[in-house]
Amino acid sequence: MESEYALSLIFRRARKEDVPAIVAMLADDQLGAEREGDPADERYLAAFERIDANPYDELIVAERDGKVVGTMQLTYLAGLSRLGAERCLIEAVRVAASTRGQGLGREMIQWAIDRARARGCAMVQLTSDKSRKDAHRFYDSLGFAASHEGYKLKLG
Amino acid sequence: MESEYALSLIFRRARKEDVPAIVAMLADDQLGAEREGDPADERYLAAFERIDANPYDELIVAERDGKVVGTMQLTYLAGLSRLGAERCLIEAVRVAASTRGQGLGREMIQWAIDRARARGCAMVQLTSDKSRKDAHRFYDSLGFAASHEGYKLKLG
Numbered sequence: 001m002e003s004e005y006a007l008s009l010i011f012r013r014a015r016k017e018d019v020p021a022i023v024a025m026l027a028d029d030q031l032g033a034e035r036e037g038d039p040a041d042e043r044y045l046a047a048f049e050r051i052d053a054n055p056y057d058e059l060i061v062a063e064r065d066g067k068v069v070g071t072m073q074l075t076y077l078a079g080l081s082r083l084g085a086e087r088c089l090i091e092a093v094r095v096a097a098s099t100r101g102q103g104l105g106r107e108m109i110q111w112a113i114d115r116a117r118a119r120g121c122a123m124v125q126l127t128s129d130k131s132r133k134d135a136h137r138f139y140d141s142l143g144f145a146a147s148h149e150g151y152k153l154k155l156g
Numbered sequence: 157m158e159s160e161y162a163l164s165l166i167f168r169r170a171r172k173e174d175v176p177a178i179v180a181m182l183a184d185d186q187l188g189a190e191r192e193g194d195p196a197d198e199r200y201l202a203a204f205e206r207i208d209a210n211p212y213d214e215l216i217v218a219e220r221d222g223k224v225v226g227t228m229q230l231t232y233l234a235g236l237s238r239l240g241a242e243r244c245l246i247e248a249v250r251v252a253a254s255t256r257g258q259g260l261g262r263e264m265i266q267w268a269i270d271r272a273r274a275r276g277c278a279m280v281q282l283t284s285d286k287s288r289k290d291a292h293r294f295y296d297s298l299g300f301a302a303s304h305e306g307y308k309l310k311l312g
Contacts, residue, residue, distance in 0.1 A: 019236065026237055035238050047240025054212065057234060073235060078213060080175070080229075081182055081248050082191050084203025089245075092237050117311045124311065127283060127304035139307045148283035148306025151295045155273045155280065 009104075011111050014059040014071070019048050021068040022061065025094040031129055032094075062095075062108055069099040070108050076121065085122035088112065093126075109142055165260075167267050170215040170227065175204050177224040178217065181250040187285055188250075218251075218264055225255040226264050232277065241278035244268065249282075265298055 014022060020039035027036035051057045051073070062070030072093040076086050090112055095105050116124050127150035128135045136146065170178060176195035183192035207213045207229070218226030228249040232242050246268055251261050272280050283306035284291045292302065 022236055032237070037239050041239060043240040044236050045240075047234050047236050047242075050234040051236075054234065056210065059236070075231075075233060077231060077245075077247070078203050078206040078210065079248055080178055080200050080203050080207075080215070081188070083193050083197060084199040084201075086203075089233075091233070092235055113309065113311070121311055124309040125283070125307065127281070127306050129304055130302075136305055139305075142309070144307040144309045146286075146305045147308050148285055149292055149295075149302045150283050150304025150306040151281065151300040152303050153269065153280040153298070153300045155269070155277055 009062060009064050009107065011060055011062055011108070013052075014048070014061045016045070016048060016052075018061050018068055019044050022059070022071045022094075025068075025071055025096055026092060028097055029094065031131070060108075060112075062104060064099070064104075069096040070094065070104050072108055072112060074112055074115070076116075076119065082122055086120065087123040087125055088116035088119070088121045090124060090126040105138065106142070109139075113142070165218060165220050165263065167216055167218055167264070169208075170204070170217045172201070172204060172208075174217050174224055175200050178215070178227045178250075181224075181227055181252055182248065184253055185250065187287070216264075216268075218260060220255070220260075225252040226250065226260050228264055228268060230268055230271070232272075232275065238278055242276065243279040243281055244272035244275070244277045246280060246282040261294065262298070265295075269298070 023036060023039035023044050026032045048059065051059045056076040058074040060072050060074060061068045073091045075089040075091065077089055078086055090109070093105065093108065113124055128139060140146070179192060179195035179200050182188045204215065207215045212232040214230040216228050216230060217224045229247045231245040231247065233245055234242060246265070249261065249264065269280055284295060296302070
């Protein structure tokens with residue numbers, strides 16, 4: 001039984017007290033390191049409150065043995081296109097360094113796809129930095145099509 | 157004065173009665189034609205109501221001489237990344253066929269950028285189908301970087 005417990009993995013909405021662990025995962029990344037700050041910065045908490053209060057936003061954590069080991073944000077986008085179809089946008093996907101290479105990312109994205117489908121979304125969409133070649137093979141293998149150019153314009 | 161009036165261009169939030177004109181623009185497009193339906197379909201109106209009620213969503217129309225000649229949707233995305241920065245997502249950009257080649261698209265996107273900046277967004281982002289080469293030159297010229305792969309997974 002203990003080994004079964006050791007393998008326990010749950011996905012749930014993030015709580016306020018998960019914010020530092022999530023920020024640590026965002027920062028523990030080649031691209032993320034330079035753009036994140038102190039996990040205790042109150043701006044992270046303000047952003048969490050905004051996400052948590054929005055019925056179309058879900059900040060998700062993967063928890064294994066009581067420890068947060070992954071995160072992603074799902075946003076359900078309304079639009080007139082495709083007969084008013086809702087789409088699911090996935091952002092800020094991260095797996096804790098200690099847990100990489102164990103298939104957690106795949107379980108997370110598959111869970112998000114299933115959730116979007118159950119909700120009636122017509123599409124799941126995401127963008128991935130062009131330098132993240134491993135991520136691209138990963139999304140290709142999950143059936144995603146790299147059909148679009150992802151444009152960003154930094155302000156300020 | 158009349159010529160000035162003839163050049164009047166305003167950007168405003170879409171109203172319920174604009175929905176058929178917006179859907180017509182979405183459909184009047186190489187890629188859009190096959191995925192849209194009757195502008196009177198009640199699913200379009202339901203999607204409009206959902207967008208209109210969401211404080212983080214703005215369905216915008218460009219109006220010239222009282223006629224809707226362009227549309228785009230702005231969504232203000234919350235996230236923990238980048239110190240909890242808000243980002244502006246642009247989707248469903250269309251210019252009426254009768255008005256193409258007159259610089260309206262540029263005015264629309266510049267307006268969206270200014271609006272996102274005034275709001276304090278750290279970034280404007282969008283995806284564009286890889287077949288839309290003219291659109292890519294257009295976004296490049298506006299300072300956007302095609303830094304990401306845009307992945308889509310159709311459900312259903």
